[in-house]
Amino acid sequence: MEGYSTVRARRVLSDLSDEFRIMISKEPLIRSLERLRQAQGKSDYLGKLKTLLSLLEKCGVECGTKETFAFYEKTVNDLLQSGKFNSVANINRRMLAAVFDMTRMYDSPQEYLNQLVDRLTEGRWGNVSLRLKLLKQFIAEGNMLSYEKAAADGNKKTVYIYNGKTELTKYAKKKLGVKTLSKEQLLDAMDEGVFDLLIGAQKKMTDPDGKYGLIKMVNDLASGLFRTGGNTKRALYMFAMVFGMTFYVETPDQMRREMVIPDPQTDIETNLFVGYYCNSMIRFMQEDYDHVDLSAVDTDPGGSGINFKNYAEIVYLYYIARRDMNPLQKLCASNEMILAIDGMQKNLSETAETTPDGHQMGEGNTCFYRMLVYRPADENSDIFLMNEGELFDFLRDNYASDRQQRLGFMELSNEQNTAFAIYLELRKRLAQQLKCLDKGLDPFSRIEVTEEEIGYYLKTCRENTSFNPVRMYQDNIDGLIEDIKPYVRTGSFSREEIVRFVRLLGCFMNILDPQGGQKRLYIKSADHMSRTALLVLYYHYFNVRQQLVMDLDTMSFEQTFGFFGGLCPRENSADSPLEYDPNYTLDDIRNKPARMVPDDGVNTLLKAAYYQPLSGKNVFDIMTVFSSYIMYKA
Amino acid sequence: MFRVFSLKGKRHEEKRQSNQDAVKSGSNGRFSVITLADGVSTCKKARQGAQIACRVTKDLMLVNGDYMASCSGSELARSVVYHVNCELKKQAACDQLKPEDYSSTLSSVLYDKQQNTLTIFSVGDGIIFGVGKGGFRPLAMPGDSRYGTSVTTTVGVTREAVARTIDLDGIDTVWIFSDGAWRELFDRGLMKREAADLLENKNYQGLKELLIRHHSSDDMSFIAMDVTHKKRRTLA
Numbered sequence: 001m002e003g004y005s006t007v008r009a010r011r012v013l014s015d016l017s018d019e020f021r022i023m024i025s026k027e028p029l030i031r032s033l034e035r036l037r038q039a040q041g042k043s044d045y046l047g048k049l050k051t052l053l054s055l056l057e058k059c060g061v062e063c064g065t066k067e068t069f070a071f072y073e074k075t076v077n078d079l080l081q082s083g084k085f086n087s088v089a090n091i092n093r094r095m096l097a098a099v100f101d102m103t104r105m106y107d108s109p110q111e112y113l114n115q116l117v118d119r120l121t122e123g124r125w126g127n128v129s130l131r132l133k134l135l136k137q138f139i140a141e142g143n144m145l146s147y148e149k150a151a152a153d154g155n156k157k158t159v160y161i162y163n164g165k166t167e168l169t170k171y172a173k174k175k176l177g178v179k180t181l182s183k184e185q186l187l188d189a190m191d192e193g194v195f196d197l198l199i200g201a202q203k204k205m206t207d208p209d210g211k212y213g214l215i216k217m218v219n220d221l222a223s224g225l226f227r228t229g230g231n232t233k234r235a236l237y238m239f240a241m242v243f244g245m246t247f248y249v250e251t252p253d254q255m256r257r258e259m260v261i262p263d264p265q266t267d268i269e270t271n272l273f274v275g276y277y278c279n280s281m282i283r284f285m286q287e288d289y290d291h292v293d294l295s296a297v298d299t300d301p302g303g304s305g306i307n308f309k310n311y312a313e314i315v316y317l318y319y320i321a322r323r324d325m326n327p328l329q330k331l332c333a334s335n336e337m338i339l340a341i342d343g344m345q346k347n348l349s350e351t352a353e354t355t356p357d358g359h360q361m362g363e364g365n366t367c368f369y370r371m372l373v374y375r376p377a378d379e380n381s382d383i384f385l386m387n388e389g390e391l392f393d394f395l396r397d398n399y400a401s402d403r404q405q406r407l408g409f410m411e412l413s414n415e416q417n418t419a420f421a422i423y424l425e426l427r428k429r430l431a432q433q434l435k436c437l438d439k440g441l442d443p444f445s446r447i448e449v450t451e452e453e454i455g456y457y458l459k460t461c462r463e464n465t466s467f468n469p470v471r472m473y474q475d476n477i478d479g480l481i482e483d484i485k486p487y488v489r490t491g492s493f494s495r496e497e498i499v500r501f502v503r504l505l506g507c508f509m510n511i512l513d514p515q516g517g518q519k520r521l522y523i524k525s526a527d528h529m530s531r532t533a534l535l536v537l538y539y540h541y542f543n544v545r546q547q548l549v550m551d552l553d554t555m556s557f558e559q560t561f562g563f564f565g566g567l568c569p570r571e572n573s574a575d576s577p578l579e580y581d582p583n584y585t586l587d588d589i590r591n592k593p594a595r596m597v598p599d600d601g602v603n604t605l606l607k608a609a610y611y612q613p614l615s616g617k618n619v620f621d622i623m624t625v626f627s628s629y630i631m632y633k634a
Numbered sequence: 635m636f637r638v639f640s641l642k643g644k645r646h647e648e649k650r651q652s653n654q655d656a657v658k659s660g661s662n663g664r665f666s667v668i669t670l671a672d673g674v675s676t677c678k679k680a681r682q683g684a685q686i687a688c689r690v691t692k693d694l695m696l697v698n699g700d701y702m703a704s705c706s707g708s709e710l711a712r713s714v715v716y717h718v719n720c721e722l723k724k725q726a727a728c729d730q731l732k733p734e735d736y737s738s739t740l741s742s743v744l745y746d747k748q749q750n751t752l753t754i755f756s757v758g759d760g761i762i763f764g765v766g767k768g769g770f771r772p773l774a775m776p777g778d779s780r781y782g783t784s785v786t787t788t789v790g791v792t793r794e795a796v797a798r799t800i801d802l803d804g805i806d807t808v809w810i811f812s813d814g815a816w817r818e819l820f821d822r823g824l825m826k827r828e829a830a831d832l833l834e835n836k837n838y839q840g841l842k843e844l845l846i847r848h849h850s851s852d853d854m855s856f857i858a859m860d861v862t863h864k865k866r867r868t869l870a
Contacts, residue, residue: 246823255768255804259830261761261775261816263823323824562789 026080029055033076040069052076095630096480097487099623100501104490106619108282109224116271120243131195131222134239135168136187138214141327142242144168145214149336161238161335164214167197195219208234224283230410236276237316240268241330247321249373249384268320273305274612281620284504285497305531305612308369309413311399312338314383317373318391321384333388341395342409345402419609420526423534426605427521430541431457437547458521461540462631463513474502508623512536531611532620538602539624543631560629561622565614566601635661636668637838640855641845643814645675655812655855656684656738658692665699667692668857669742670760670810674785679729683722683736687786690721691755695744703746703753703799711797714740714755718786737785741774741810745861752808752861756796759783759813764805765833770825771805776813807836808859814852815845836860 032052039048046065052072053063059079063072107115114130117137125133138144144165151157158165172181172189181189197212198219206216208231217235219225226232239245247269248262264270283289307313315337319330373384383394400413431449434457441447449457473480481498511520511532520536523529542564603613614621642653654673660666671687673680694717695702702710718740722733729735739758746753756762756774764771774796777784784794811819819829832840838858845854 244822248823253771253800255764255766255771257769259763259770259772259820259825261772261820261823261825263820264776266822 029059029076029080033073036069036072091630093483094487097484097489099505099626100484100493100498101488101490102622102626103282103285103501103504103619104493106282108286109276110222110283110286112276113221113224116276117243119265120245129192129222131219132190132192134218134222135190135194135215138218138238138242139168139183139187139190141244142238142331143328145238145331147328147332147335149332159332159335160209160213161331162208162214162217163211167211167215168194171197224286225289226283230408233313234408234410236268236272237313237320237334238331240272240320241316241334242327244327245271245320247317249321249382251382251385268317269306274615281504281508281623284507285500287496287500289500289503290496305610307414308373309399310410311341311395311401311412312409314373314395314399315341315391318384337388337392337395338409340392341399341401342403344396346396346400415526416529416609417526419531419534419611420523420529422605422609423523423529423537426534426537426541427458428454430461430537430544433541433544434458434460437544443545461521462543474506477502508620511620512539512624512627531606531609534605534609534611535602535614535621535624538605539628542602542628546628546631561614561616561625564602564625564628566603635666635860637858638856639815639838639842639845641849641853643850643852643854645851646853652681653853653855654680654684654738655814655853656681656688657855657857658688659857659859660692660696662696662699664746664748665696665703666745666747666859666861667695667699667742668808668810668859669740670812670855670857671738671740671786672758672760672812672814672853672855674737674739677737678731678735679725680736680738682725683786684738686721686725686736687718687738687740688742690718691740691742695742695753699744699746699753702744703749703751707797707799708792710753710755710799711792711795714742714797715757715786715792715795722787734787737787739783739812740786743773743808743810743859745808745859750802751799752802752805753799754796757784757786757788757791757794760810761813761816762796762808762810764802764808765836766804766806768804770830770833771803773800773808776816802861806860806862807833808861809833810857812853812855814850815854815856817852818845818848818850818854 029052032048032055036045036048036052039045049065049072053065056063056075056079061075061079063075110130114133117125117130117133121133121137125136128136145161146158146165147161148156149159168190169181169186171194172186173179175189175191175193176185178185194215198206198216201210201212201216204210205212207213208217210216217231217238220232221235221239240247244266245268246263246266248260248267251260306317315334319325319334322330325333383391386394401409403409403412428449431454432447433443435441435447435449435453436443438457438460473483477495477498480502481495520533521540523533601614606613612618614625616622636659638657638659640653640655640657646653654675656671656673657669659668669688669691671684673682673684677683691714694714698713702713705713719733722736725736726733739756739760741756741758741760741762742754743762744753745751752764752773754762754773757777759776760774761772761776762774764773777794777796784791788794819825825833829841829844831837832844841856845856
């Protein structure tokens with residue numbers, strides 16, 4: 001019932017939980033005892049005691065709840081002197097080995113895309129390489145991303161969405177020794193040799209309108225080389241059209257002649273924007289990145305989701321959702337509509353209409369633009385039910401197309417105002433918590449912070465030193481191999497794998513580092529907003545909360561992951577199996593509504609910002625929570 | 635009134651395991667109910683969990699139909715989830731296992747003949763839809779599986795469940811399909827013409843033959859309930 005990737009993700013969470021269940025150091029025990037000391041005579045004493053007893057149980061010591069504080073203190077002190085604990089160095093080695101194991105369990109973007117391609121084509125292209133499968137499909141179904149149209153002089157001209165047809169045809173003719181070529185001959189002639197054309201090619205030749213544009217695009221997709229400037233996203237939409245992917249548009253709740261449902265196997269958002277594009281940190285473990293200049297690729301692990309404010313993406317989705325057109329027709333129609341709107345170079349500010357329900361068109365709000373696609377209730381406002389002429393008029397009037405000579409059309413309207421507002425509010429909350437920590441104040445007090453204080457306190461955010469050993473190992477790969485080899489559980493590995501692992505961790509640390517690297521705590525405008533920035537900010541907020549209010553020392557990794565997302569461990573609702581009472585009746589449900597502790601997790605924020613929620617299938621999410629988890633364990 | 639079909643998938647045949655789909659129906663004077671559950675194959679007691687989920691839901695809805703048909707969606711979801719999990723916990727205690735070992739999806743429809751309404755509950759990747767003269771009406775879509783399929787024991791599942799009561803509004807027959815079955819009826823999200831014709835004509839035998847022909851690796855099941863409203867003739 002569940003896909004293979006989903007089952008594997010559950011195993012990762014479970015395996016990590018098992019690994020760290022027994023990895024206790026002295027610090028959590030000492031902290032727990034101190035909290036119990038401070039809670040004596042107070043209402044939260046019992047809660048703090050249960051936490052301590054749980055830790056002691058993990059160390060193999062069982063105690064009852066009726067003993068005196070002095071008894072518990074002696075028990076802990078005896079344990080601390082017993083030598084049962086892992087040294088910090090040992091814990092770090094095991095942690096690094098566990099993370100290495102974890103990265104080996106995730107599909108790389110290439111593996112993921114290969115499975116997707118085989119599924120969408122039902123294995124049509126056999127066992128050739130992924131890039132060759134992609135190229136053949138673009139030839140077979142997409143005419144190499146080119147089409148004929150009538151020119152002004154009445155003749156036909158060829159339009160190239162991506163250039164490359166001429167070079168591919170030339171390659172095939174030369175290989176076969178023929179002067180004319182059928183499609184079948186062209187397909188047969190394609191082999192790995194065609195990609196040698198990229199070797200030594202100048203950058204201009206590999207741009208979308210360069211002579212090797214299509215070959216380069218295919219190669220990048222297959223290698224998981226995500227480019228900046230909207231290029232990868234545009235390639236994904238090309239892929240979606242050529243491979244017959246779907247985009248589900250909800251329709252009003254009534255009888256319909258045709259039954260259409262979301263298809264998770266072919267849906268573009270599920271498979272490309274959540275699956276392939278988002279789990280991109282694993283690509284740093286791939287051989288393809290061994291000689292790549294990281295400044296030329298998009299290192300943001302979050303990728304980007306569908307931007308509903310960008311007219312080109314709406315056009316692509318509109319045609320992907322059409323079931324009455326073949327791939328070439330979709331490519332042609334979408335490209336023509338985009339070119340026509342692009343030619344207008346129109347600003348949103350030129351539009352001043354108001355919708356019947358009071359929305360101001362062109363207000364730049366993500367929520368508003370999303371609802372144009374996802375609002376099923378009012379059939380008349382569903383833009384995906386419009387015909388092409390109506391859609392063109394609507395996009396022309398209500399979406400920005402003015403690129404101001406500096407942006408590609410895929411980069412338009414990238415500002416994420418809603419997400420940025422959430423980010424700023426969270427950043428203020430983080431500064432407030434840091435101030436409470438600094439001043440010894442009640443963390444739930446509504447303390448104000450000035451802009452200056454926000455800047456000041458953000459600088460005090462801690463780097464997670466648990467990954468510091470990696471900095472030591474960057475020039476000592478053999479040392480790292482020696483240290484983690486006894487603890488790696490996923491089989492033998494090569495030196496190259498460890499080198500790539502260090503590269504991955506380096507990228508990861510750069511992203512999480514509060515004061516260096518990519519400065520995710522200091523995003524200045526909605527243009528630079530991303531899911532990664534919000535997640536990194538929340539990570540630092542969560543770490544401070546750990547210090548202030550939470551008893552996370554005894555939680556398993558899986559529980560921490562749930563808590564980070566938004567499941568409070570003290571949640572007490574009808575969903576919790578622990579609370580089920582076999583004698584419960586329906587009257588009890590009616591009379592006693594569920595008691596829920598307010599959701600303070602990152603998923604509330606991600607959802608409000610229209611980002612994907614925390615996921616066990618996303619290795620960056622796993623590593624971020626993991627970094628929090630071990631912050632106070634070692 | 636009810637039509638049922640359930641076929642063990644090839645995967646379970648090869649491994650000599652049982653069919654992990656469960657299907658149940660029931661009726662009293664006023665209410666009729668159909669339920670379908672698909673056990674999570676990685677769980678030790680998938681089949682038993684699916685059977686428990688179906689049985690509990692069927693009994694709950696028949697005995698408390700009045701309440702179920704009139705309460706809010708969230709109350710409905712909580713009632714079903716709670717009762718199912720109570721039973722799973724009891725069984726788990728007997729077998730010295732965890733309730734999660736009995737996880738399954740769960741879909742059900744309660745038909746109130748008096749009020750002419752359908753009360754729908756669904757968790758997981760089953761599908762519920764109505765068929766009538768006007769065509770098709772989706773009543774519960776497969777849940778969003780991007781982050782894992784929700785099942786009866788998923789924490790927070792009441793928030794993700796489809797739970798609502800609607801008027802019949804032209805529906806003649808209600809269908810519940812497990813994912814192993816409905817995947818054979820659709821091609822990239824669009825119902826195949828052959829399947830649509832069989833459903834519109836209530837050709838149950840033809841539908842069974844189609845599924846047998848496409849015998850997939852997953853268990854395939856459906857259950858259908860005729861809800862054609864027969865008006866009572868009033869005596870002059």
